[in-house]
Amino acid sequence: MEEQPTFTDLFRLDGRQALIIGAGGIGSEAARALSDHGAQVTCADRDRVAAEETAAAVGGASLTLDVTDPEAVRQAAENLPDLDIVVLTAAMNVRKRIIDYSPGEFDRVVDLNLKGTFAVIKYFGERMVSRHRGSLIVFSSIRDQVVEPGQSVYAATKAGAVQLVKTAAAEFGGVGVRVNAISPGIVETALTGQIKSQPEWYQAYATKNALGRWSVPSELAGAVVYLASDASSYVTGTTLRVDGGWTAMDGRFTPPTD
Template identity: 65%
Template sequence: MTDYRTLFDLQGRRALLLGAGGIGGEAGRALAAHGAEVVCADRDTATAEATAAAITAAGGLASALALDVTDPDDLEGRLDEVGDVDVAVLTAAMNVRKRLLDYSPDEFDRVVALNLRGSFNVLRGVGRRMIARGAGSIIAFSSIRARTVEPGQGVYAATKAGLESLVRTAAVEFGDAGVRVNAIAPGVVETPLTAQIKADPEWYRAYATKGALGRWSQPSELAGAVVYLASDASSFVTGSTLSVDGGWTAVDGRFTPPA
């Protein structure tokens, strides 16, 4: 019989964070709290070290690693260094908020290089190793922008839609080996990346009231979804995108008509 008390137990598992700041940092702390050893990887060494230190200070097991997902050779070498991982969480992403006609080719290339090609590199590198072991869970962060677009978000949205397609494909191709691949799509989250919006009270309120819950989320509110997809609680979940958006994609428009 299934022992439901242990569904979320991650004791003895190793998790690799690819993007250790913000949402990634909260995910790492949550995974460690459920027993996982966490390898905190980030292009910025200080970010990786800070998250690893926070996990260790809370009694968890963690290490830090400098890693660039846009560089396939660096990624492959670092994955060899890390060794076996049971869970990989990819949060690394960027955005250049501009309308399409204002976008430069260089800006387009930079956003696509990290958000889409970086994701491709991770799925290949981590997926190949998990397939060889016959088990694993890959969790990639998408966005509500994969489905709902606004002016200035076109290229970012395109990369997230592409990421979700890669996730579904990887789930199908890796499934026979026992490897699960899923995505999480957050709504509006209070992070340094959204400081520009928070600085504009009207813009900030418009985003808050768009969702069913009428507020922004905190990075910690994404962590439960990560633990779920990393654990045995989601053992039959693959190829899915889990929306954690406060009902953003459930609401039609920003006007509440009279009943």
């Protein structure tokens, strides 16, 4: 009689092939988590050093990849045809009000955050569909739902990425390929250095969420493992918010309740 898997086994990724695109910061922690759960991880980044450092930490391969180049993404998908898990964390932001935005800045943000997401879903999704299995995980942001001054193009691309995820889930689901998004809140990474350098701004963000603090990259890793594993076998087309309750709260003021 075949032994039934335990619930602990649902999170195991033994024998599965994973690709992390955006191997620094959050991507580095995601790679470590997937590796610790048994996956063989390839680490990709536009920054060759970042890809190599994370790959060395998890005993995996590295790949220099710029997702703004659709042909490079297509070639990477062709060279890695047996992937079970693809995680896309790469993104950028230009914080400017709409009237101050230049067309060039608009194009840079859209090319990475939206066109890059489309290319990854298209080319890696095509391979997964042909094999009738796989999990695609795209990092979005709380800005896919809530905004503030200076977030127009970034927020638009993140909302667009979520819609791409939903559509891919609808199109790929019939053959067993799942597509989901993760929406972090405020995370301690190099990309948030501008905020951390201004104590008032930094503290305002901390007090906006229910937990009253920033997150660290390792706190996103559990969501990646969950969506990559059989523990989420019936989850697709969803956005998993790892935001400390940011999008659950209405404003920064706590009114009296007496």
